Amino acid sequence: MSILGLLSQLMAIVLALALAPLLSGWVNQWRARLQNKSAPGLLQPYRALRKLFNKESVLAEHASPLFRMAPYIVFGCMLLASAIVPTLSTDLPLSPAADAIALVGLFALARVFISLAAMDVGTAFGSLGARREMLVGFLAEPALLMVLFCASMISRSTSLTTIVETLAHRELAIYPSLLVAGVAFTMVSLAENARVPVDNPETHLELTMIHEALILEYSGRHLALLEWAASLKLFAYSCVGLALFFPWGVAQADAPMALLLALFVLVLKLAVGGFALACVETLSAKMRIFRVPEFLATAFLLAVIGLLVNILLGVS
Amino acid sequence: MDGFAHPTTWVHLDWILAVVVAWLVMGVLGVVALRRFQFVANGLFPISACFSLGLLGLALSAMGAGPEVAVLPIGLPQLPFHLRLDSLSSFFLMVIGGVSAGVSAFAAGYFRKGEGTPPGLICLEYHIFLASIVLVVVADDAYAFMVVWETMAFSSFFLVMANHRIPEIRNAGYLYMLVAHIGALGLLLCFGVLQANTGDYTFANMRAQHLSPFWASVAFVLAVFGFGAKAGLLPLHAWLPEAHPAAPSPFSALMSGVMLKIALYGILRVSFDLLQTRIWWWGVLLMAIGLATSLFGVVFSTVQVEMKRLLAYSSIENVGLMCTGFGLSLLFSAYGMTAFAALAMTAALYHVVSHAFFKSLLFCSTGAVLHATGERSLGKLGGLIRTMPWVAWPSLIGALSCAGLPPFGGFVAEWLLLQSFLFTTGLPSSFLNMLVPVVAALIALVAALSGYTMVKYFGVIFLGQPRDEKLSFSHDADHWERIGMLWLAVGCVVLGLFPNQVIGWIDPVTHLLVSDGLAQAVAASSWLLVPVSIERASYSPAIFLLGVMACFALAYLLVRRLYKGGTRRAPPWDCGYPWQNARMQDTAEGFGHPIRQIFEPLFRMQRELPTPFDEQPLYRVTVEDPLWHWLYLPVAAVVERCSKLIGLLQQGRIAVYLMYSFVTLIVVLLVVKQ
Numbered sequence: 005m006s007i008l009g010l011l012s013q014l015m016a017i018v019l020a021l022a023l024a025p026l027l028s029g030w031v032n033q034w035r036a037r038l039q040n041k042s043a044p045g046l047l048q049p050y051r052a053l054r055k056l057f058n059k060e061s062v063l064a065e066h067a068s069p070l071f072r073m074a075p076y077i078v079f080g081c082m083l084l085a086s087a088i089v090p091t092l093s094t095d096l097p098l099s100p101a102a103d104a105i106a107l108v109g110l111f112a113l114a115r116v117f118i119s120l121a122a123m124d125v126g127t128a129f130g131s132l133g134a135r136r137e138m139l140v141g142f143l144a145e146p147a148l149l150m151v152l153f154c155a156s157m158i159s160r161s162t163s164l165t166t167i168v169e170t171l172a173h174r175e176l177a178i179y180p181s182l183l184v185a186g187v188a189f190t191m192v193s194l195a196e197n198a199r200v201p202v203d204n205p206e207t208h209l210e211l212t213m214i215h216e217a218l219i220l221e222y223s224g225r226h227l228a229l230l231e232w233a234a235s236l237k238l239f240a241y242s243c244v245g246l247a248l249f250f251p252w253g254v255a256q257a258d259a260p261m262a263l264l265l266a267l268f269v270l271v272l273k274l275a276v277g278g279f280a281l282a283c284v285e286t287l288s289a290k291m292r293i294f295r296v297p298e299f300l301a302t303a304f305l306l307a308v309i310g311l312l313v314n315i316l317l318g319v320s
Numbered sequence: 321m322d323g324f325a326h327p328t329t330w331v332h333l334d335w336i337l338a339v340v341v342a343w344l345v346m347g348v349l350g351v352v353a354l355r356r357f358q359f360v361a362n363g364l365f366p367i368s369a370c371f372s373l374g375l376l377g378l379a380l381s382a383m384g385a386g387p388e389v390a391v392l393p394i395g396l397p398q399l400p401f402h403l404r405l406d407s408l409s410s411f412f413l414m415v416i417g418g419v420s421a422g423v424s425a426f427a428a429g430y431f432r433k434g435e436g437t438p439p440g441l442i443c444l445e446y447h448i449f450l451a452s453i454v455l456v457v458v459a460d461d462a463y464a465f466m467v468v469w470e471t472m473a474f475s476s477f478f479l480v481m482a483n484h485r486i487p488e489i490r491n492a493g494y495l496y497m498l499v500a501h502i503g504a505l506g507l508l509l510c511f512g513v514l515q516a517n518t519g520d521y522t523f524a525n526m527r528a529q530h531l532s533p534f535w536a537s538v539a540f541v542l543a544v545f546g547f548g549a550k551a552g553l554l555p556l557h558a559w560l561p562e563a564h565p566a567a568p569s570p571f572s573a574l575m576s577g578v579m580l581k582i583a584l585y586g587i588l589r590v591s592f593d594l595l596q597t598r599i600w601w602w603g604v605l606l607m608a609i610g611l612a613t614s615l616f617g618v619v620f621s622t623v624q625v626e627m628k629r630l631l632a633y634s635s636i637e638n639v640g641l642m643c644t645g646f647g648l649s650l651l652f653s654a655y656g657m658t659a660f661a662a663l664a665m666t667a668a669l670y671h672v673v674s675h676a677f678f679k680s681l682l683f684c685s686t687g688a689v690l691h692a693t694g695e696r697s698l699g700k701l702g703g704l705i706r707t708m709p710w711v712a713w714p715s716l717i718g719a720l721s722c723a724g725l726p727p728f729g730g731f732v733a734e735w736l737l738l739q740s741f742l743f744t745t746g747l748p749s750s751f752l753n754m755l756v757p758v759v760a761a762l763i764a765l766v767a768a769l770s771g772y773t774m775v776k777y778f779g780v781i782f783l784g785q786p787r788d789e790k791l792s793f794s795h796d797a798d799h800w801e802r803i804g805m806l807w808l809a810v811g812c813v814v815l816g817l818f819p820n821q822v823i824g825w826i827d828p829v830t831h832l833l834v835s836d837g838l839a840q841a842v843a844a845s846s847w848l849l850v851p852v853s854i855e856r857a858s859y860s861p862a863i864f865l866l867g868v869m870a871c872f873a874l875a876y877l878l879v880r881r882l883y884k885g886g887t888r889r890a891p892p893w894d895c896g897y898p899w900q901n902a903r904m905q906d907t908a909e910g911f912g913h914p915i916r917q918i919f920e921p922l923f924r925m926q927r928e929l930p931t932p933f934d935e936q937p938l939y940r941v942t943v944e945d946p947l948w949h950w951l952y953l954p955v956a957a958v959v960e961r962c963s964k965l966i967g968l969l970q971q972g973r974i975a976v977y978l979m980y981s982f983v984t985l986i987v988v989l990l991v992v993k994q
Contacts, residue, residue: 057879057882057883057884057885058884058885059885060885060886060887060888061885061886061887061888062887062888062889062890062893063887063888063889063890064889064890064891064892064893065889065890065891065892066703066706066785068705068706068783070705070716070783075875076872076875076876077868077872079871079872079875080868080869080870080871080872080874080875081868081871083871083874083875084864084867084868084871087867087871088867098863098867100848100854100858100860101848101858101859101860101863101864101867102726102859102860102863102864102867103857103858103859105734105735105738105739105859106726106731106735106859106864109724109725109726109731109735110726112723112724112725112768112771113720113725113726115771116720116723116725116771116774116775119775119779120775120778120779120783123775123779123780123783123784123905123906124705124783124784125784125892125894126702126703126783126784126785126892126902126905127892127893127894127900127904127905128894128897128900128904128905128906129894129895130894130905131779131784131905131906131910131911132906134775134779134906135906135910135911135913135914136914138771138772138775138776139772139914139915141768141771141772142765142768142769142771142772143765143768145764145767145768145771146761146764146765146767146768149738149764150757150760150761150764153742153757153760156742157742157745160856161855161856161857162739162742162856162857163854163855163856163857163858166855166856220893220894220895221892221893221894223893224883224885224887225879225882225883225885228879228882229875229879294914294917297914297918304761304765307761308757308758308761311757311760311761312754312757312758314757315745315753315754315757316754
C-alpha cells in the first residue's frame, strides 16, 4: 500500500461525503426544471442536513437500542460502499477487503438493518415499509449481482478495481452483454434508490411510499444520518454504474496528476448521469406496488441474459 | 487397540470412543436418577457439554493426522465393528462437538418439570443420540454403519415424541419414522451394490472395487435417495417441517444443526470416497436436486406463520445449497479440474459448519421464546427484544448469519460458492456452460429470499409491539440458556471473521475427497481470503468489519460535532394517527403476503374471505405443500389399495388357510419334480 494509495482512498471517502448531497441536489434541481417548477438551490440538501442536525431528536417511547443503532450502521455501510468503489483511482487500499459480491452484501446489510429498525417501533407504516423494502430487495439484490457478474466474466475477476482496469483498457468496442446488463442496472438502481417508477422520494402519500415509510419515525440527527446515507447510496450506485459502463478516466496507480484529471472527469460524468436520472424520473409514471416485482424480475432476467450472451459469444 | 490399557498410548480414536462411553454413562445416570430434576438438568447436561468441548478439541487435533483404524469386537460373531477416523470424519466430529457443546448447555436450562417424558429419560435418549451420531461418522463397514444409523433414527424418534400426548406430535413422529425407513432401504441396497458380490461389507473392500459405470451410477442414485431422505432433499422433505416443530427445542437444534449434516456426510462418503468413478451427470443431478430443494425451502419458509416451521423450511433451503455445492464439486472433479472442485467443496463444507452453528442458535432462541411465552405462532409474539434481550441479541447474530450477510459465517460460504460458479466457464461442455449462470442466478435469488425470511423471523418475534397482553410478563433466558446461546453466537462470529483459519481445517478434507485444497492459496495472505489470486477475487471480513466500524465511529463523531439538539421520548408518530394499537402492525401472514402472491403457483392455498355483511368477519388462509397432494397421498393410496388386495387372502377361516397350504404344497411338488 503506497502513500498515494492511502491518499486516494482518503480522497474518495471525503469526496463521497461531500459530493453525495450535491448530487441529490443536482438531480432535484433538474427534475424541478423539467417539470416546470421553480427549482430549489443546488445546496438545498446541505441546508436540510444542517437544519436536521440542529433539531431535537424525538424517539418513540418504546424504541429499542436497535432503533438508535440502525442509522449509524446504515450510514457506515453506505460510506464504506462509496469508499470501495473505484471512482477516482484504482489504487485503493480498502478495495481488496470487499469485492463485487461483498458490495452487494454491504447494501443488503444496510437494507436489513433499516427494515428491522422500521419494524421496531411497531407502527402500521413502519412494518408496511419494511415489507415493501424487502420485496424490492429480494429481486434487486440478485439482479445487481448478475449485472456485476457480467462484468466479472469479461475481466475474469470479481475485484472491483480489476474490473475497472480491464474495462478501461479495452478498445472502444461495445460488448452486447454489457449493453443488456446496463439496462438491467439502470432498472435496479431506480428501484434501489427509491426513484420514480418504483417509489417517489418526495411523496408522503401513505399507500405508495416505501423509503419514506421506513424512516417515518426518525427525526433530528438520526433522520439527518439516514438522509445523508440515502444520498451516499445514490452516489455509490452512480459510481458503480460509471465504473462498469463508462470506466474511462479513472486514475491508475502512481499517477498523482491523473487524480486531478479523474476528479474533473468524475464530476462531469456525475453531472450528466444526474441529468439523465432526472429525465427518466420525469418521463415515467409511478407504478403500482405489485407491478414492481414484474419490473425487477425483468431486470433480473435481462442480467441473466447478459451473462448467457457473454458465454454464447465467447467474450470471456 | 493393543494399548487400550495404557491411556498414555491412546490415539485420537480411542479418546473419541472414551467420549462416546462417557456420554452413554451420563445417559444411564439420567435413568437412574429418573425424577431428580435438579441433578439431571444442572449436573448431567453441563458435564455432557464439557465432553462435547473435548470432542471438538480431539476432532481439531485429529484433522491433520493420518487415518486411524480400530476393530471393536462387539456385535454378531464374525461381524466386528470396523472403525476409522480420517479427515472427513474429523471434520464432521468437529461440527458435532462444537454444536452439541452449546446445545447441551442450553438444554441444561431448557427442560422443565412436568412436561411430557421425564427429564432422566430424555437425558438417556439425548446421549444415545449423540453417541450414535459420533459412531456413524467413524463407522468403517456397512454393518456397523447401519446399526448405528438405525440407533440414531430410533433415539431421535423418541426425542421427537417427547410430548407424545399431543396427537399432532404422534403423527409427526410416525411420518419421520416412515421416511427414515424408506431411506434406510435405499442405503441397504446401496451398500449391497457397492460390495460388488464379494460378500465383504467393509468400506476398505468397497474402496478397492471398480464398479462399471452403470452399477456405480445405481449405487450413487441409491445413496442420494437414502441419505437424501434423512437430509430433507426434495421430494422426501415432508417429514422435516413436521418433526422439527414437534421435538423439544434443544433437540430440534441438534436435528437441524447436526443430523441433517450427518446425512450429507453419507452422500460425501459414498460418492467421493467409496465410489472410485465420477461421472459428470451425477454432479448435474445433485445440483438440480439441491437447487430445487433450496428454492422450494426458501419460498415456503417465507410464508410460514409458526416459528419452528419457518426455521425447518429454512433448513431445507440450506441443505439444498450445500448439495448444490457438492454437485458442482463433483462436476468439476469428473472433468479433472481439481482446484475448482476443491473451491466448490470448501464452499459447501463451510456452509455445513456455519449452518450448524446459526441454525442451532435460532432453534435454541425459539425454545427460549416458547418457554417464556408459551406461544409458537409468530402472529401472537412481538416486542420481545425489550423483555428478553439475552435471547434477542444472540438471535440477531444468528438471523444475520442465516441471511448470508457480511461479516458473518453464512456470507463466507455464499461468497465462496458464487466464486466457484464463476469458474464454470472453463468446463469443456458448452451445454453446461450455459446452464451454470442460471444456477448462480438462482443461488443469488435464494440468498436474497432468505434475507426476507430472516427479517420476518426476527422482526415479528422480537421487534414491534407485543401482539398479546401476556407477553409483557415474559422472562428472559436463564444462565445455562444464555451460556449455550452465547457459545453458538460466538461460533457464528468466529466463522465469519476468520475464514482462513477455518479453510485451513477444511483443507485436509478436500485433499481427501477431490485431492486438492485451498490452504496454500489462502495461506499466502493472513488477513485476506484469496481463493485463487488477488487480482481474481479477495474478501477480508476482518477489514470489512473494521471498515464498517470505522465508518460507524466517524458517523458518531460527526454527529457529536454537528449535533445541537437533545433527545426526547414521545409516542410514535405514524403519520399522526393517534389510535394505533399492536394489531395494526404487519402480521406474519401479512409479511409473507407479497411472496405468496408472486410464487402463487408453487403453493396449494385455501383462502376464506369475509363478505361486507358478516357479523364477525373472519379471514383465514392456509398454505399447504402441493407435493403432499401430488406425491405422498397418491403413494399412500396405492399402498393402502395393495394391502387391501392382500387382505382378500385373509379370510379368517381355517379351511381357507388349509387350502392355501394344500395349493402351495402342490405347486412346490410340481416345481421340484421338474
